Amino acid sequence: MIQAEQQLGARAGATPASDEAGREQLDRFAAMDPHKMGMVLFILSESVFFTLLILAYLLYRAAPAVANGPNAKTVLDIGLTAIFSACLFASSGTIWLADRSLARGRDGLFRFWLAATIGLGGIFIFGQGQEYYRLLTHNVTVSQNVFGTTFFTLTGFHGLHVIVGLIALLILLGLALAGQFKGGQHRAAVETIALYWHFVDAVWVVVFSVIYIGAWLS
């Protein structure tokens, strides 16, 4: 068998299995970073997931049970949530600054912006926790009516995604402090997590518009 393989190899044009350069010249897909591509596909699938949760919220927004019971207009604190949302939106900017600092080899600045991103994300989760606490103590729950059902499911799943993102960012920060990203090494890891963080942010743009701004306008 080995003989046959050697014969194969001896023929013109046979390439060792580890020919990375030959691979990347193939087409533009082959030249892409696999981690980022995987994350983009994951984001695609998560978008469908959130689309269904948002559709369910929209469907029940005008239901009679919602009009007569607690609903977005009567129980949500739009002003306060807007402030916490601004923190999350800002964190998309800080992670972009973190990545740019890394690309320019400014490791200290990179760690600073990374920590700032975590701080801003943390403030958002704190704000959401506070809102949940206020609602639950005022007897607005997931089983109260379809508003409660769809509101807590949608914002809850978004909150879970923020928490997962924060964990990933904390791991990045830990690795950064351990010197893993010196001189722009492993930048793909930072960029991949940054993609996810932008996605979490973008979902909140839609959710905030649909729930809070929608209630404010109605």
Next chain:
Amino acid sequence: MSAIPLVPEPTAALPRLRSNEGLLSWVATVDHKQIGILYLITTIFFLLVGGLEAELMRIQLAQPRNTFLSPEAYNQLFTMHGTTMIFLVVMPILIGFGNYLVPLMIGARDVAFPRLNALSYWLLLFSGLLLYYSFIAGGAPDAGWFAYTPLSEKPYSTTPGLDYYAVGLLASGIGSVAAAINLIVTILTLRAPGMSLRRVPLFVWMVLFNSLLIVLALPSLNASLVMLLIDRQLNAHFFDALHGGQPLLWQHFFWSFGHPEVYIMVLPAFGMISEILPVFSRKPIYGYGFVAGSTIGIVVLSLLVYGHHMFASGLGFTLDLAFGLASMLIAVPTGVKIFNWLATVWGGAIRFTTAMCFALSFLFLFTMGGVTGVMFAIVPIDKELEDSYFVVAHMHYVLFGGTFFAVIAAFYYWFPKMSGRMLSERIGKINFWLMFIGFNLTFFIQHFLGWAGMPRRIYTYDNNPGWDWMNLVSTIGAVILAVGVLVFIVNVFVSLRRGAPAGDNPWNAWTLEWATTSPPPLYNFDQVPPVRSRRPLWDLAHPEQPDYQPPAGQGGHNQ
């Protein structure tokens, strides 16, 4: 230094269980070939379980007013049969083949994310075990594999079965999405030099688009299951009409996953057929571009036709019309494939191996199921036959006669590569005829049972005209079919011990997986042959007439 025992670096491609590395290396493996084989073993196990459930149902239905099974047990059996076959057999068996074959076919060492790959497999296994644990935990799910609300809500189904259904399918759904992402990234980034997307084997192409469909469709199921679980566990009201929810929303959400799922369960089978038919007809595939391109049409259309599962719910004239037309339209790209396959076989030097017999019968059986499928796109026919045995017949022709026959063909075709030994052709022919006759005996007559008005999902029936003997025939067919499947299992065990050694390329095939040893070494290839056309091994064997240099005066369509 470290207190944690490390997993030894693997040294053999397929370590025996009793060897030093043995069990640990199989449990801890991140090798795509081992994981692929684990997928196949697991899915065949669940096939036997799901098949047993089907046999029990057929025994119950063999005669009118039979008392073999209680109505409760029957409900659990048909739910678990459908759920098992779809989520634990057909879908993962195709992912398993993809796992094993894709890196070999594109000349890669492994998938892009080997550890994620292992996670996908273990999620599948444990989701299956979780689903089956429901039998012990107070009762299996009993609302059908589609779990329509409100029947799947707490007041109507009080056992924890549907909670296990939701959690189990959620776990397997996450595993499927992870596997799909892995396969897409593998195909796009790890192709060997020369292996452009216009040259990949059609199986790889189908797996690529199938995985894309999984990424787009599975989250709909996951979201629906999450909502159902929140309804049942936290007393929420997504599908609860009493508190303003809408039970029909479940059907929209579920089928927006459920119809793409139908294609998720068949696209890789199209790929298998597109590999097997040319090799045993000794001709290149006819119309590669059309077979590949029509797949894109199927993917797009499959996301737009789910409403045809809901005609009976009263969508209204406009939606009925739109969904009906779109559903008929999807027969066009599928028909394109069928004609290309026929043209591939046409005039070829056909070798009737067992793999070829199964592949050819796929053409016949899948077309049968496709024709009845187009019938269901016609709204009045759908409303007449909805929820009758005609649907059962249609769906089994597509999924069993279609996909599963292709899968068995794939086993006969690629088993030599995986194990290094040929499956016995003698037992194979017995296997084929038992399955072919058993299958048609079981399901062909169910078309007529449906016309005669027999509904699905009833545990027994009165002695209506014709129902008794038709059901008996169907049950006899089911027994023959079961024997056929068992003969296949026997063939695997016998051939693993006594099968003829396969050699690298027993079928004189042309794709890269046949360039390496059988079974392939740990790292798949030392040298990847040059890829200058769609049939790199043909080019190697026929340097005087390679595909990339068409004879003078002819178009280079095969490049």
